Amino acid sequence: MKNNKTILGISLVLIMVLFASLPLFGKGYIPTHDGEYHIIRFIEFFRMLSAGYWFPRWAPTLNSGYGIPIFSFHYPLPNYIGAFFQGIGFDAVMAFKLSLALGYISAGIFSFLWLRKLFGVKAGIVGSVVSSFVPYWFVDLFVRGSVGEVWAIAFMFAALVFCEYGLLIPFSFVIAGLILSHNILAMLFLPFLLGLTLIRNKRFIIGYLFGLLLSAYFWIPAILERSNVVGLNTVNFREHFVQLYELVIPSWGTALSGATFGGDKMSFQVGIIPLILIIGSLIFGLKEKNVGNRKIYWFVFSFFILSIYFMLPLSIVFWEYAPMLSFVQYPWRFLSFIIPITAFMAAYISYHIRARIVSIGLIVISVVIVYSYTRPVIYAPRDSVYYLSRENFTDGTSSMGNSFSTRWTSWKSKRPEYLLEVINGQITGDFPKNNYLEKKFAVTTENGADVHVPILYYPGWSVILDQKESVINYQKDGTIRFAVSQGTHDVIVSFRETTTRKIADIFSIITLVWLVGWGILEVYAYSIKHSIFNRRTH
Numbered sequence: 001m002k003n004n005k006t007i008l009g010i011s012l013v014l015i016m017v018l019f020a021s022l023p024l025f026g027k028g029y030i031p032t033h034d035g036e037y038h039i040i041r042f043i044e045f046f047r048m049l050s051a052g053y054w055f056p057r058w059a060p061t062l063n064s065g066y067g068i069p070i071f072s073f074h075y076p077l078p079n080y081i082g083a084f085f086q087g088i089g090f091d092a093v094m095a096f097k098l099s100l101a102l103g104y105i106s107a108g109i110f111s112f113l114w115l116r117k118l119f120g121v122k123a124g125i126v127g128s129v130v131s132s133f134v135p136y137w138f139v140d141l142f143v144r145g146s147v148g149e150v151w152a153i154a155f156m157f158a159a160l161v162f163c164e165y166g167l168l169i170p171f172s173f174v175i176a177g178l179i180l181s182h183n184i185l186a187m188l189f190l191p192f193l194l195g196l197t198l199i200r201n202k203r204f205i206i207g208y209l210f211g212l213l214l215s216a217y218f219w220i221p222a223i224l225e226r227s228n229v230v231g232l233n234t235v236n237f238r239e240h241f242v243q244l245y246e247l248v249i250p251s252w253g254t255a256l257s258g259a260t261f262g263g264d265k266m267s268f269q270v271g272i273i274p275l276i277l278i279i280g281s282l283i284f285g286l287k288e289k290n291v292g293n294r295k296i297y298w299f300v301f302s303f304f305i306l307s308i309y310f311m312l313p314l315s316i317v318f319w320e321y322a323p324m325l326s327f328v329q330y331p332w333r334f335l336s337f338i339i340p341i342t343a344f345m346a347a348y349i350s351y352h353i354r355a356r357i358v359s360i361g362l363i364v365i366s367v368v369i370v371y372s373y374t375r376p377v378i379y380a381p382r383d384s385v386y387y388l389s390r391e392n393f394t395d396g397t398s399s400m401g402n403s404f405s406t407r408w409t410s411w412k413s414k415r416p417e418y419l420l421e422v423i424n425g426q427i428t429g430d431f432p433k434n435n436y437l438e439k440k441f442a443v444t445t446e447n448g449a450d451v452h453v454p455i456l457y458y459p460g461w462s463v464i465l466d467q468k469e470s471v472i473n474y475q476k477d478g479t480i481r482f483a484v485s486q487g488t489h490d491v492i493v494s495f496r497e498t499t500t501r502k503i504a505d506i507f508s509i510i511t512l513v514w515l516v517g518w519g520i521l522e523v524y525a526y527s528i529k530h531s532i533f534n535r536r537t538h
Contacts, residue, residue, distance in 0.1 A: 005121045009112055016129045016367070017108035020374045021141070024101040028378035032145025033256060033266075035096060039387055040398045042082035042092040045071065049083050051436055055217065055505075057460070058495055060436040063405065064395040064412040066456045066479065070404060073222050073232060077180035078103075078147045091384040100141055103150035108132045110157035111343045117164040118296075118344075119351035126359045127347025133366040134342050135250075135271045135373055136335040142376035143254050143266050148182035153339055155181055156189045160340075163197055163204050169519045171204055175211025180218055184328060185336060192303055192337065199295045213511035220504035228459060230410075231403030235329040241313040242268045242332050248275065252373060257332060268311075268332050273366045274342040278304055281345045284352045293348075300344045307334040307341070406458050409478025416454035425449030428488060437495040444488045453480040453493050460501070464492040 023030060040062070048056035048071075056079075057072040071079070078099055085095035108128050116124030140146045140153075155178035162171035175193075179186045190208070197204045212219075226232060239258045246268040253264040278301070285301060288294040309315050311331045319325045350359045387393045395415065397404040402411040419434075420427060425445030433440040443451060455461065457474035463482045464470070466489050473481045480493065497505060 006116060009116060009121045009125045010109060012125055013108050013112045013128045013132070014105065016363075017105045017132050020132060020138075020367075021101045021104050023142070023374070023376055023378060024097040024104075026378065027381045029093065029380065029382040030097065030142060030145070030376050030378055031254075032143060034147075035145030036387070036393065037398045037400075038078070038082075038145065038147050039092050039096050039384075040393055040396070041070070041074065041079055042086065042095055043384055043387065044398070045076075045079035046083040046086045046092070048436065049080075049087075053437065057221075057501075058437060058458075059398070060455075061394070063397050063456065064415045066412045066416070066454060068397050068405060068456060069225075069229065069458050069460075070398060072225065073229065075148045075180055075182050076218060077177060078151055081151070082147075092387070093382050093384065096145075096147065099147050100145070100150055103147065103154045104132075104137065104141060107150070107154040107157050107339075110154060110161050111340070114157055114160040114164055115343060115347040117161070118293075119347045122356070122359060123347040123350040126350040126362055127343045127345075129363050130273060130277070130346035130366045131339050131343035133370045133374075134274055134339050135252075135267060135269050135370055136338055138370065138373040138376075139266055139335075142373070146182075149185050149336065152178055152182035152185040152189065153336060156193065156340065157343075159193050160196065163193075163201050163207075166201065168204060168207050169515050169522075171207040172210035172214065172515055175208055176214035179211065179215040183219060183222065185333065187324065187327065188333065188336065192340070195299050195303075196296065199292075199299060210511055210515060213507045214515070216504045216507035216511075217501070218504075220507070221498075221501045224500050225459065225498075228407055230405055230407050231397075231399055233327065233329060234400060234403050237319055237326060237329060237331060238316070240330045240332060241316070242311045244312060247308065247311065254377065257330065268335065270308075270335070270338050271342070272369055273362070274338055274345075277342060277345045277349060277362075281349055284349065296344070297348060300341055303337055304341050307337040310334050406456050406478055408457060408474055412456075418454065421452040421454075423450045423452070425451075425484065439493045440491070442488055442490050443484050445484060445486060448486055449484050451482055451484060451491070455480050455493070459498050460495050462494060462496060464494070465489055 041059075044059045044062055045056055047061070048059075056076075057069055058067055059070045060067045062068050062070065081099045081102065082092065082095045085098050086092060090098060111131055112124045112128035114124075115127040118124075119127070140149050155174045158174040159171060159178065162168075162174060175190075178189060194205075194208065197208075247270050250269050250272060251267045253266050255264040255266065257265055257268075281297070281301070285294070285297045288297055310318070310325075311334050315331070319331070346362060350362065353359075395413070396402045397411055402413075405411050420439075420441065422443055422445075424447060425443050428442040428444045431439065431441050439453070443449060456478055457472055457480050461472065461480060462469055463472055463480065465482070465484060470482050473483075484491070
């Protein structure tokens with residue numbers, strides 16, 4: 001009977017989130033701030049996976065074919081999800097929309113499972129549905145197109161579920177998933193999750209260490225090598241604080257944030273229903289007798305106050321003097337917390353008010369008030385060919401203003417006219433190997449030659465000349481250049497893992513093997529225990 005109620009609850013939540021995300025399943029194109037950047041990355045990432053590179057760091061065809069290390073810094077997990085959809089036959093545009101939809105739907109289901117454990121099925125349905133219709137959800141989905149943030153929210157809810165159900169190994173994996181989904185939002189969510197973990201299940205603190213180590217292959221090089229690139233953060237956070245009235249008064253717009261944009265700028269509203277629920281929850285929170293519920297309530301309510309504070313200009317002193325906050329870029333990113341906070345508060349109130357009519361009313365009003373936000377502007381259909389046939393997409397760096405590049409050169413606006421350039425010499429024979437990350441060839445010269453490979457230099461690129469590493473001269477224009485002496489020489493130009501990346505890879509591999517092995521042993525021990533029990537009972 002209990003399982004039937006849970007299945008019914010999941011089904012109801014699924015119906016509601018499918019209804020809200022319906023535009024993402026259509027053929028039309030939904031214009032968003034970040035969508036086209038992600039589509040290009042999806043195409044490039046899938047290209048690398050198809051070529052056999054399972055953990056791409058380099059994007060070889062972007063930046064006018066000179067390549068850039070964009071995958072070393074921009075969260076990889078949404079790209080894998082997009083690659084999955086491309087692999088089963090969808091083009092990159094549809095893969096992007098389906099990735100958004102799947103992340104949103106997953107968040108709704110996980111939020112229900114979390115709240116069901118805390119407050120029961122009815123409250124779980126109310127909390128998950130009401131939070132699935134928080135206005136900021138549709139800012140992320142239909143205005144910003146922030147697929148990484150959508151998946152980060154889903155993994156945040158998944159972490160709460162596995163913590164509440166006492167599943168440490170899956171918890172460790174979803175902490176890694178959170179980091180790999182959106183490293184910036186992970187910085188915000190991890191303290192929130194850590195606090196809830198300390199309240200609900202202290203032994204799960206070790207899961208954060210496992211999650212960090214699992215994702216180390218990405219975040220350690222991203223931190224230690226960030227000085228080798230420019231354009232990682234082009235946002236001045238001072239221009240993106242929110243006024244109090246913008247949080248309270250409902251609004252909707254599709255333009256970017258900042259002083260440049262007026263009435264049509266994106267919405268920063270908390271939402272009418274979330275505000276009513278959060279403030280109204282004080283009636284029960286102030287009288288709460290259950291110690292566990294009281295702790296989690298006041299922790300969540302405190303995070304609501306902190307989130308509002310850090311979005312307002314009066315918090316600028318912290319933004320100025322806390323170095324990590326600048327990486328958040330947009331103070332209004334704290335609106336992401338409104339989603340789990342609303343989920344908890346709606347379920348909490350539904351738990352205390354037993355009348356079903358109140359719960360039904362909350363769901364209906366939440367959906368009706370924000371319905372218009374769930375139906376975005378839709379353009380004529382586009383597919384991958386649309387983007388691959390336009391130089392402004394294929395020759396860019398998949399970043400705002402093409403600002404991303406290595407520190408030795410800016411964005412290359414024109415494609416090179418040659419695969420290789422040899423001055424005072426020539427290429428001998430064919431290329432035994434010529435793929436994205438490795439090129440083999442022979443050079444012949446009578447008096448010594450200079451070789452130019454039109455690829456941006458970045459640590460990891462190496463030149464092996466007659467089985468010995470050669471010096472790369474990248475000072476002229478940031479690309480790979482090297483000298484060869486008289487005679488014929490075998491050359492290999494390839495991209496490999498640096499020492500830093502190898503160490504980070506080892507951390508991730510060892511942790512993965514450890515957790516998988518631990519999981520197998522636990523399953524085996526469980527099966528043996530129940531086998532013995534069944535024999536005794538028979």
